[in-house]
Amino acid sequence: MIEIQNVSKIYHTSSQDVLALDDVSLHVKKGEIFGIIGLSGAGKSTLIRCINMLEKPSSGRIIVDGEDITALEKHLLREKRQKIGMIFQHFNLLSSRTVFDNIMFPLEIARVPRKEAQQRVMELLEMVELVDKARAYPEQLSGGQKQRVGIARALANDPKILLSDEATSALDPQTTSSILHLLKEINRQLNLTILLITHDMGVIKEVCDRVAVIDNSKIVEVGDVLSILASPSSPTSKSFVGTMMNQELPEDLLHHNGNSSTIIRVSFVGTSTGEPVISSMIQNYSIHANILYANIDRVKDTPFGILTLELMGPKDAVDEGIHFLHEQGVEIEVLKNA
Secondary structure (H helix, E strand, C coil), rough: CEEEEEEEEEEEECCCEEEEEEEEEEEEEEEEEEECCCCCCCCHHHHHHHHHHHHCCCEEEEEECEEEEEHHEEEHHHHCCCCCCEEEECCCCCCCCCCCHHHHHHHHCCCCHHHHHHHHHHHHHHHHHHHCCCCCCCHHCCCHHHHHHHHHHHHCCCEEEEEECCCCCCCCCCHHHHHHHHHHHHHHHHEEEEEEEEEEHHHHHHHHHEEEEEEEEEEEEEHHHHHHCCCCCCCHHHHHHHHHCCCCCCHHHHHHCCCCEEEEEEEEEEHHHHHHHHHHHHHHHHHHHEEEEEEEECCCCCEEEEEEEEEEECCCHHHHHHHHHHHHEEEEEECCCC
């Protein structure tokens, strides 16, 4: 659905050139929720603005639904943009218009017949659960309600892609959860491709199928969310995962038994979270195990758990036990060898 090919973006200033994107390539599949996570200044906002050509890449191509939008004439690009919805961090609602008229606005620009447009607005108000707020003005709404209006407006022209630019970062945790639930429902009901950017790994965990990690203008890691949570490979990914679940052990725990024990981190995904694999390992290989850290959560709708264990016993038995865990399909990282 979205193919980003070797995209770079350079901002030219009077004093220097600033490289905002450096040879970025990504593929977003039709119907998935794809996340891009990075710190402020990493380049994620520039990337999402290049996808709808609010920013023109300095080089590279962006193909949306089979069409290279970087090569389109202005009038064709305007038509293409109508099928790319966008929601913003600060809502960007028109204060002089009611909720109904804010959602109507893009339909007016597209010159949709008024009766058809009014019917579409009512459908969208039902979808975002704001029918009772149709005649209210933005100043009369909460932050979450304003963002629901923003989502409805972004869906007005029946887009094929929905872009979310830090859409929940200005909201409290409870409201964030409700907005993310709404995005999941929209994705499910409409089979709509959603690409969102965020600096919050919790948002990625809640709604995304896959994620790209951007750092210093480059994509440093791409994968399904469960894999990156279980085994992040880049320092940036490890840092983001660490903000959500503390996986780092204090030095005194790593060395409190000297060199006589092995410490491993075990990641459980899906059905493996309900299997007694640790108990089986202890019984089968006569190993003693000490739990140093444990956490269980859900990634989208899949159970996910992390367990850090200190294993004590003969080295051969410990090695066989670790091999047994590998065979059971759980992810293992050896933090310290005996």
